[in-house]
Amino acid sequence: MYQFTVEPLLGQDWNIAGYNIAFTNSALWMTITAVVLFVFMLGGMKRELVPGRWQMMVETFTGFIDDMLDANIGKEGRKYVPYIFSLFMFILFANLLGLLPVGLIGVHPFTFTSHFTVTGVFAIMSFAIVLIVGFWKHGLHFFSLFVPAGTPLPMVFVIAPIEFVSFLFRPFSLALRLFVAMMAGHILLKVLSGFVINGWNAGAGYGVLVGVPSFVLMIGISALEILVAGIQAYVFALLSSLYINDAEHLH
Amino acid sequence: MPQIDQMFEIWSSQLFWLLITFGFVFFVIGRGMVPKVMDTVGMRDKQIADDLAAAQAARDAADEAEEAWRQRENANREAAQDLVNKAKAKAQKSTDTKLAKVQAAIDTQLEEAEARIEASRKEAGAEIEAVATEAAQDIAKRLAGVKATKAAAKSAVKEAMSRV
Numbered sequence: 458m459y460q461f462t463v464e465p466l467l468g469q470d471w472n473i474a475g476y477n478i479a480f481t482n483s484a485l486w487m488t489i490t491a492v493v494l495f496v497f498m499l500g501g502m503k504r505e506l507v508p509g510r511w512q513m514m515v516e517t518f519t520g521f522i523d524d525m526l527d528a529n530i531g532k533e534g535r536k537y538v539p540y541i542f543s544l545f546m547f548i549l550f551a552n553l554l555g556l557l558p559v560g561l562i563g564v565h566p567f568t569f570t571s572h573f574t575v576t577g578v579f580a581i582m583s584f585a586i587v588l589i590v591g592f593w594k595h596g597l598h599f600f601s602l603f604v605p606a607g608t609p610l611p612m613v614f615v616i617a618p619i620e621f622v623s624f625l626f627r628p629f630s631l632a633l634r635l636f637v638a639m640m641a642g643h644i645l646l647k648v649l650s651g652f653v654i655n656g657w658n659a660g661a662g663y664g665v666l667v668g669v670p671s672f673v674l675m676i677g678i679s680a681l682e683i684l685v686a687g688i689q690a691y692v693f694a695l696l697s698s699l700y701i702n703d704a705e706h707l708h
Numbered sequence: 709m710p711q712i713d714q715m716f717e718i719w720s721s722q723l724f725w726l727l728i729t730f731g732f733v734f735f736v737i738g739r740g741m742v743p744k745v746m747d748t749v750g751m752r753d754k755q756i757a758d759d760l761a762a763a764q765a766a767r768d769a770a771d772e773a774e775e776a777w778r779q780r781e782n783a784n785r786e787a788a789q790d791l792v793n794k795a796k797a798k799a800q801k802s803t804d805t806k807l808a809k810v811q812a813a814i815d816t817q818l819e820e821a822e823a824r825i826e827a828s829r830k831e832a833g834a835e836i837e838a839v840a841t842e843a844a845q846d847i848a849k850r851l852a853g854v855k856a857t858k859a860a861a862k863s864a865v866k867e868a869m870s871r872v
Contacts, residue, residue, distance in 0.1 A: 539738030
C-alpha cells in the first residue's frame with residue numbers, strides 16, 4: 458500500500474485559506490504527466506503537409522477524439538474536443554507513466570489516477586459540464602431527461618425517481634471506476650511480486666513452485682495493465698461524451 | 709488504504725495541484741494546440757480533396773477533348789468518304805458519257821455499213837434480175853422459139869426469185 462501514500466515533497470506548510478497545498482509526490486507526477494503530454498503534443502505542432510511519424514501519432518489521437526465526439530454527440534461535439542481530449546490524454550498518460558518500472562532506478566512511481574480525490578475531481582468536472590450545458594441549453598426542460606420518451610403517464614412517477622438516482626450516480630461511478638481499476642491493477646502486481654520475493658526467501662522449492670509462475674503471471678498482467686490504462690482513459694472520455702450528449706440532445 | 713486514511717489531509721493539495729496541472733493541459737494543450745493540430749489535418753484533407761477535384765476536372769477535360777477529337781475525326785472521315793464517292797460518281801458519269809458517245813458512233817457506222825450493204829445487195833439483185841431477164845428471154849427464144857417480151861420475162865423472173 459506504500460505506493461499509494463501521498464507524501465509532501467515541498468512546502469509542507471503552504472496554505473490557502475487554511476487549506477494545505479503542499480507539493481506532494483502526487484503533484485509531482487501530475488506535473489510530469491502534463492510536461493510529458495506537452496512534449497508529446499509539440500511533435501504535432503510541426504504542421505507539415507506530409508506528416509512524420511510523431512506528427513501522425515498526435516493527429517491520430519486528436520482524430521480519434523474528434524471521431525468519438527462526432528459519433529456520440531454530432532457536429533455540436535466539436536466544441537468539446539479540447540476538454541475531452543485533455544481529459545483522455547491526461548488520464549492515459551498518468552496511467553501509463555504510473556506503470557513505468559522506474560522503481561528499478563530507485564524512484565517511486567505514483568499513479569495519481571488511483572486516488573479518488575483526483576478521479577473525483579475529474580468526475581465532478583464532467584458532471585458540472587453536463588449540468589451547466591443542460592440547464593443552459595434547455596432550462597428547466599432539462600428535467601425531462603428523467604422521463605424517457607414514450608413512457609406511459611402512470612409509469613412516470615416510478616421511472617423518474619429511478620432515472621434521477623441513476624443520473625446522480627454518474628459522477629460516482631465515473632470516479633470510482635477509474636480509481637478502482639487503477640488501484641486493483643497495481644495491488645495485483647504488488648501481491649504477485651510479493652509472492653515472488655517471499656517464495657524465493659522461503660527456499661528454492663517455493664521459489665520454483667510459487668515464484669516462477671507468479672513472475673510469468675506478472676508479465677502477462679503487466680501487458681493487461683497497459684491495456685487497462687488505455688481502456689479506462691477511453692471509458693472515462695467515452696462516458697463523459699455520452700453524458701454531454703444527454704445534456705446537448707436530452708433523449 | 710492511504711486513499712482513505714490520508715483523505716482529509718491531502719484532498720486540498722490534490723485538488724489544488726490537479727486544477728493547476730489539468731488547467732495547464734486544458735488551456736495550453738486542449739485549447740491551444742489541439743485546434744492547430746486539427747486545422748493541419750483539415751488543411752491536408754482539403755488539399756487532398758482539392759487535388760482530387762483538380763485531377764477529376766483534368767480527366768473530364770481530357771475526355772471532352774477526346775470526344776471532340778473523335779467527332780471531328782468522324783466528320784473528316786465522312787467528308788473524305790463523300791469526296792471519294794463524288795469522284796467515283798463523276799468518273800462513272802464521264803465513262804458513261806464517253807461510252808455512250810462511242811457507242812453512238814459505232815451505231816452510226818454500223819447503220820451506214822448496213823445501208824451500204826443493203827444498197828449493194830439491191831444493186832446486185834437488180835443486176836441479177838436484168839441478167840436473168842435477158843437470160844430468160846434468150847432461153848425462151850432458143851428453146852421454144854417464143855419471143856418473150858421483156859416485161860413478161862421480168863415478171864416471171866421476179867416471181868421465180870421471190871420463190872427462192
